[in-house]
Amino acid sequence: MRSSSRSPKRARVGVVGLGMGRAHLRGYQSTLNCDIVAVCDLDRTRLESAEQEFGVPYTFEKYEEMFAMKELDAVSIALPNYLHAPATIAAAKAGKHVLCEKPMAMTVDQAQAMIAAAEEAGVKLMMHFNFRFTPQARMMKHYVDSGELGDIYYVKTGWLRRRGVPGMGSWFTQKAMAGGGPLIDLGVHRLDLALWLLGHPKPKMVLGSTYTEFGDKMAKAAKKAYDVEDLACGLIKLENGATVFLEASWAGNSERAEEMYTQLFGSKGGAEQRNIGEGYEFGLKVFKERGGAFEDILPRHFPTGENPQQHFVRCIQENKPVMAPGQHGLHVQQILNALYRSAETGEAVAIEE
Ligand SMILES: NC(=O)c1ccc[n+]([C@@H]2O[C@H](COP(=O)([O-])OP(=O)(O)OC[C@H]3O[C@@H](n4cnc5c(N)ncnc54)[C@H](O)[C@@H]3O)[C@@H](O)[C@H]2O)c1
Incomplete structure (x- = not known):
């Protein structure tokens, strides 16, 4: 060679x-x-x-x-x-x-x-955290980092499936091997994206709820193991004063078979990404006000960038910091575990560093 x-x-x-x-x-x-x-x-x-x-x-x-x-x-x-x-x-x-x-x-x-x-x-x-690498997520980050949206104080985000339990009866649906249901499986991606867009302020406090209305019955009929939630929602307060509302489901009576969305509310503008149809392709909209009129911007023809593996390898070769370090994983983990604890106790849970 x-x-x-x-x-x-x-x-x-x-x-x-x-x-x-x-x-x-x-x-x-x-x-x-x-x-x-x-x-x-x-x-x-x-x-x-x-x-x-x-x-x-x-x-x-x-x-x-x-x-x-x-x-x-x-x-x-x-x-x-x-x-x-x-x-x-x-x-x-x-x-x-x-x-x-x-x-x-x-x-x-x-x-x-x-x-x-x-x-x-x-x-x-x-x-x-591969959802950071989509062209629409990068563009959203560009809008935030350029100051175009002002200070982001509220993020509403979720990943909802109408019926879509992965690997029924496998490790996915057993708490001891998965740690939880859709919150830790799907919500993790939307939560990470929200924290990344916000510039990773530290989490302060959470209030969460989990529900199991379908998964356990579907599992029982199929004689499979299931001891996790099939829907979770929560409110996350961050140290910089911003709030994130997060929801995730594997099963719930919603309109679409699969919906993924992130809405940003900023002092100078807002932005929303949502999957198109039932697939993993996203559309992006930006909302501004100019001269007293509302203005909706539809960015298109997004530039593509590195995929996660290309980024990881380049950071090793150039000895640069990776864009999704363990510390970011830890903040997400702190929030997910606190949301589960809050759902169990019915109380808000403070997050200690
Ligand atoms: N980032 C994403 O978009 C995304 C999508 C799907 C899954 N995931 C994650 O990827 C991970 C794997 O999920 P999956 O859907 O591939 O699950 P999976 O069950 O399909 O695959 C896991 C594989 O690990 C193997 N395995 C289990 N124990 C092993 C051991 N001790 N040594 C070697 N191999 C072992 C299994 O044989 C299996 O082939 C999970 O953490 C899941 O959350 C991420």
């Missing part, structure tokens, strides 16, 4: 967990100066299919064995939620940079331990 003084050292990456992990493989496949050298999964069919499709030289069933590989610089962790912390900590201890799926962990303590392990090992820890 030829290398020049100008081209960065090729990054050697691996992926653990080959459900969502396949999206990571596609991301790395599109990354310059990057080789996918290893994949890991307990499921041999998934392992062989990834090995063949992506031409991966090394396959593993145990992630500890994969992390022991010398010829590996960085890993994606796309395992069930309860394995994010142990796998991330093991990878960091083995000196690998980590791109970890959402939610960061099951508990705040775990999230803190992941950050500490990465710091101690001197490796990067990035959260796979």
